[in-house]
Amino acid sequence: MNGIWASTLDILTSYGSMISLAGVGIFLIMAVNALVAVYFERKVSAFMQDRLGPMEVGIFGFKGGKKFWGGIGQTIADTVKLLTKEDILPDSADKKLMILAPFIIFIGAFVTFIGVPFSSVLLVSNFNIGIFYIIAMSSVGVVGIILAGWASNNKWSLYGSLRSAAQIISYEIPAGLSLILVVLVAGSLNIHDIVGWQADHRWFIFHSPMAFLAFFVYFISGVAETNRTPFDIPEAESELVAGWMTEYSGFRWALFFLSEYANMLIVCILTAVVFLGGWLSPMAMFNIFPESWLIFDGIWWGAFWIMFKAIFLIFVMMWFRWTFPRLRVDQLMYLCWKVLIPFALVNLVLVSIWELL
Amino acid sequence: MSEVFFILIAAITIASAIWVVFSSNLIYSAVALLFTLFGVAGLYVFLYADFIAATQVVVYVGGILVLIIFGVMLTNKIADNRISHSSRPRFMAGVISFFIFVLVMTVIFTTTWHTGEEQIATATVNTIGEMILTTYLLPFEVASLVLLAALMGSALLSRKKHG
Amino acid sequence: MSEYFANIFYGLKSFAEGLQLTMRHFRNRKDLVATLQYPHEKWPIEDRHIGFPLEEYNIIRSRLNVDIDDCIGCLQCERACPVDCIKIETIKPPKGSDFDCGITSNGTKMKMLVARFSIDMTECMFCNLCTFPCPEDCIYMVGGPNSSKHEIEYEYASRDRESLIFQFANPSESDVLAVGGENYLRAKAGLPPLAPEVPVKPVETVSTATEKPTPTAGEPDVKVLNGITDRMVRATAKKAFMAAARGGSDLAAIAKSIQAALEEAGKFTDEAKAVLDSLAVTQTPTPVTVNEVSSEAKPDIKTLNVLEDKMVRGMAKKIFMAESRGGKSASEMVDAILAGLKEADKLTPETEAVVRQLAPEVPVSTPKPSAPVTDFNVKVLNGIEDRMTRGLAKKAFMAAQREGKSASEIIQTVQTALSEADKLTDDVKTLLLSIGGDKA
Numbered sequence: 001m002n003g004i005w006a007s008t009l010d011i012l013t014s015y016g017s018m019i020s021l022a023g024v025g026i027f028l029i030m031a032v033n034a035l036v037a038v039y040f041e042r043k044v045s046a047f048m049q050d051r052l053g054p055m056e057v058g059i060f061g062f063k064g065g066k067k068f069w070g071g072i073g074q075t076i077a078d079t080v081k082l083l084t085k086e087d088i089l090p091d092s093a094d095k096k097l098m099i100l101a102p103f104i105i106f107i108g109a110f111v112t113f114i115g116v117p118f119s120s121v122l123l124v125s126n127f128n129i130g131i132f133y134i135i136a137m138s139s140v141g142v143v144g145i146i147l148a149g150w151a152s153n154n155k156w157s158l159y160g161s162l163r164s165a166a167q168i169i170s171y172e173i174p175a176g177l178s179l180i181l182v183v184l185v186a187g188s189l190n191i192h193d194i195v196g197w198q199a200d201h202r203w204f205i206f207h208s209p210m211a212f213l214a215f216f217v218y219f220i221s222g223v224a225e226t227n228r229t230p231f232d233i234p235e236a237e238s239e240l241v242a243g244w245m246t247e248y249s250g251f252r253w254a255l256f257f258l259s260e261y262a263n264m265l266i267v268c269i270l271t272a273v274v275f276l277g278g279w280l281s282p283m284a285m286f287n288i289f290p291e292s293w294l295i296f297d298g299i300w301w302g303a304f305w306i307m308f309k310a311i312f313l314i315f316v317m318m319w320f321r322w323t324f325p326r327l328r329v330d331q332l333m334y335l336c337w338k339v340l341i342p343f344a345l346v347n348l349v350l351v352s353i354w355e356l357l
Numbered sequence: 358m359s360e361v362f363f364i365l366i367a368a369i370t371i372a373s374a375i376w377v378v379f380s381s382n383l384i385y386s387a388v389a390l391l392f393t394l395f396g397v398a399g400l401y402v403f404l405y406a407d408f409i410a411a412t413q414v415v416v417y418v419g420g421i422l423v424l425i426i427f428g429v430m431l432t433n434k435i436a437d438n439r440i441s442h443s444s445r446p447r448f449m450a451g452v453i454s455f456f457i458f459v460l461v462m463t464v465i466f467t468t469t470w471h472t473g474e475e476q477i478a479t480a481t482v483n484t485i486g487e488m489i490l491t492t493y494l495l496p497f498e499v500a501s502l503v504l505l506a507a508l509m510g511s512a513l514l515s516r517k518k519h520g
Numbered sequence: 521m522s523e524y525f526a527n528i529f530y531g532l533k534s535f536a537e538g539l540q541l542t543m544r545h546f547r548n549r550k551d552l553v554a555t556l557q558y559p560h561e562k563w564p565i566e567d568r569h570i571g572f573p574l575e576e577y578n579i580i581r582s583r584l585n586v587d588i589d590d591c592i593g594c595l596q597c598e599r600a601c602p603v604d605c606i607k608i609e610t611i612k613p614p615k616g617s618d619f620d621c622g623i624t625s626n627g628t629k630m631k632m633l634v635a636r637f638s639i640d641m642t643e644c645m646f647c648n649l650c651t652f653p654c655p656e657d658c659i660y661m662v663g664g665p666n667s668s669k670h671e672i673e674y675e676y677a678s679r680d681r682e683s684l685i686f687q688f689a690n691p692s693e694s695d696v697l698a699v700g701g702e703n704y705l706r707a708k709a710g711l712p713p714l715a716p717e718v719p720v721k722p723v724e725t726v727s728t729a730t731e732k733p734t735p736t737a738g739e740p741d742v743k744v745l746n747g748i749t750d751r752m753v754r755a756t757a758k759k760a761f762m763a764a765a766r767g768g769s770d771l772a773a774i775a776k777s778i779q780a781a782l783e784e785a786g787k788f789t790d791e792a793k794a795v796l797d798s799l800a801v802t803q804t805p806t807p808v809t810v811n812e813v814s815s816e817a818k819p820d821i822k823t824l825n826v827l828e829d830k831m832v833r834g835m836a837k838k839i840f841m842a843e844s845r846g847g848k849s850a851s852e853m854v855d856a857i858l859a860g861l862k863e864a865d866k867l868t869p870e871t872e873a874v875v876r877q878l879a880p881e882v883p884v885s886t887p888k889p890s891a892p893v894t895d896f897n898v899k900v901l902n903g904i905e906d907r908m909t910r911g912l913a914k915k916a917f918m919a920a921q922r923e924g925k926s927a928s929e930i931i932q933t934v935q936t937a938l939s940e941a942d943k944l945t946d947d948v949k950t951l952l953l954s955i956g957g958d959k960a
Contacts, residue, residue, distance in 0.1 A: 050555075162427070319542060
């Protein structure tokens with residue numbers, strides 16, 4: 001008996017099955033996130049606009065409440081529609097690139113999830129260069145976006161994709177600089193070390209006013225990197241049709257959408273981990289109920305806290321989207337290069353001084 | 358097991374590199390370059406240089422490749438422009454390449470390579486940081502000066518002409 | 521420089537204000553949501569004020585409605601509909617049934633049961649053309665001038681198509697059965713209809729048997745009088761028949777009254793006499809032996825398919841068709857075919873055997889007496905193929921018949937007429953002979 005269990009464990013822990021298990025798990029997380037986030041977004045946006053959002057579609061005969069959380073099955077219906085839509089590849093478009101582009105973007109998001117923690121143990125791989133790895137893999141998506149715009153053989157799509165690419169690579173800088181601030185204080189790129197520092201001291205937001213500012217800089221850059229309003233010039237409905245996604249339909253568009261929501265989740269989880277204490281419960285920080293079960297700490301509680309904080313930040317992203325008007329492209333670039341980068345650099349210098357004191 | 362991965366990554370790298378060189382469509386070459394650079398990052402990982410691998414992706418894929426693709430796209434008529442394959446220089450080029458190839462192979466197989474002790478996965482970032490600011494401080498500062506010059510040059514070039 | 525910072529500060533302030541605004545809307549959603557979920561919640565419908573009361577409209581265009589209790593099943597609305605969206609099926613109670621179909625609100629007595637009245641509102645184009653021809657004003661568009669009958673309704677959208685096909689009539693099953701609509705119900709259920717009751721027919725051809733003359737089987741049908749060829753005579757006879765039948769007399773009495781009527785009119789021909797006799801005869805319980813032969817199968821042309829020689833087969837079939845058009849019996853047909861084949865020199869023993877198969881053994885009881893004359897109508901001449909010849913022959917026939925000649929004399933007349941016109945071919949002669957030979 002022992003032998004069989006041992007060898008099964010052996011096989012399960014061997015590379016092939018681990019990789020596929022991790023892959024399937026990440027894909028499931030991305031898919032479920034997209035489903036839930038889309039429904040969430042439609043409802044939140046509706047309530048902020050004094051309307052109701054999807055109310056009629058239900059699943060398994062359960063339609064949800066008449067007042068607020070009706071229409072639960074709407075995203076599933078939309079997904080089925082997208083999957084069964086006709087796959088149109090324009091005649092004069094570059095077919096190989098058009099098929100390849102959504103996959104590059106998807107792979108960029110997918111590979112980033114390898115380094116993103118969902119709990120202290122729910123982590124595909126604990127890299128020594130954790131945060132840097134995430135930053136690195138996020139920049140792979142830019143190439144996909146450019147190729148998507150080019151392959152559509154549509155000059156407006158090309159404009160949209162070039163603008164989007166410029167926006168993303170510009171906003172990577174203040175994002176990176178804010179994260180470097182955190183790394184500087186914590187002394188390591190490893191995510192466990194960063195959260196460990198926060199466990200020993202306090203959440204990064206409360207470390208110094210510079211860190212507080214860094215949180216905002218990072219969050220705004222994150223919103224800009226995922227092409228969300230107010231920075232969604234490339235993909236807004238009233239601009240350039242749908243921007244670089246115009247010629248894509250059905251499953252390919254679903255992939256773009258999936259990647260966008262996955263990127264949102266990554267940015268929010270990273271913010272939560274780095275600035276808001278990750279899987280630590282707030283009770284521990286404020287020292288409420290020490291040494292009792294009410295401290296809500298542990299592996300599964302850790303997962304809950306990370307998701308809670310990340311979802312709260314996703315809500316804030318959606319809040320931003322439905323509050324602010326869109327920034328023009330030049331205003332967008334002005335904001336990045338002339339406001340956020342100077343602030344981030346000055347922040348870095350001031351934090352170094354703070355640390356020396 | 359790691360040998361299988363190594364062979365896989367090396368194969369991808371080389372195949373993409375071949376496609377970069379031989380493709381007649383410039384955009385396809387640029388896309389193949391993406392896979393090549395990723396492959397090289399993978400090869401860095403085999404040398405336990407994780408920081409370098411990530412830097413490779415950020416700098417090359419996220420920056421340089423994007424720049425190359427911008428450049429390729431903004432040139433005129435790249436889709437129709439086929440890289441010329443006239444046959445006259447081909448023969449001489451082939452002969453010369455063959456000789457260089459033989460030379461390089463001989464060098465590779467006759468050198469006594471120094472086999473260092475097996476690396477252990479340490480925290481590379483700390484080491485790199487220390488060495489950049491102590492042992493290799495001068496190259497670091499010179500590199501930063503070069504980048505500064507590049508930045509100033511691009512800002513100058515893209516400035517509006519007054520008057 | 522200070523402008524730079526002032527801008528940033530101003531931006532942050534408006535940032536915060538905007539966020540507050542949206543959050544306020546988000547949190548007060550119970551009060552502030554302005555959506556009305558239509559089919560589940562509705563605004564109260566206001567009165568429409570257009571200057572005069574709704575009831576004073578001349579016409580309105582809205583949903584169709586049918587007061588099915590007033591519908592007499594005249595099918596005028598079905599005919600008037602330009603898009604054929606009205607489908608009506610009515611069942612008429614059989615004669616003598618005492619089913620009461622009802623009475624409309626206008627006092628008209630209804631004569632049939634409306635079993636199905638469906639209007640497909642998805643096809644209806646609201647042209648109002650069906651409302652005009654209705655004699656009972658039972659189909660109308662609701663509201664407006666019809667508000668007293670049905671108030672206006674315009675919210676009848678539904679989620680599936682079937683509920684937009686309005687079925688206005690739903691008769692109870694007992695009613696349908698009482699009216700004699702078993703076949704209707706069976707058709708609706710997809711079952712084959714029951715065999716109808718065969719009305720008693722007079723013996724047309726000698727060898728076919730009648731399906732059971734039971735004395736009580738059905739009423740004497742006026743159709744038996746169709747045997748009379750002369751139009752005037754026939755009409756008189758039928759009128760007398762109907763009068764007598766309405767009076768409820770039995771068959772013998774009816775026959776007597778017909779006879780009386782015909783004699784009065786001086787039209788009591790032999791033919792009529794024969795028909796009346798057959799009428800009386802066939803109605804008697806004792807089956808006139810004439811034709812037990814019972815279910816002699818009709819001679820089938822396909823039996824001739826066995827003949828191999830194309831020419832022989834063709835000729836045999838031609839004669840068969842000619843004979844059957846003339847209404848001959850199987851044995852007569854056989855004789856005719858054999859005669860024809862012999863003339864053409866193609867009669868071999870095998871052929872003869874095959875042809876004889878057309879007429880399986882018939883107990884000789886068959887022929888004659890009862891109605892030799894009844895089948896002697898102009899139809900026997902249908903065997904003549906050539907149109908001109910046939911026409912001439914028939915004309916001569918009718919003329920002779922009107923003069924009251926006997927059968928053989930009629931044949932003679934026809935023959936003379938044809939030979940005068942130079943159309944007396946061998947085939948025709950054969951045919952006439954066969955007719956005449958029989959009747960001689």
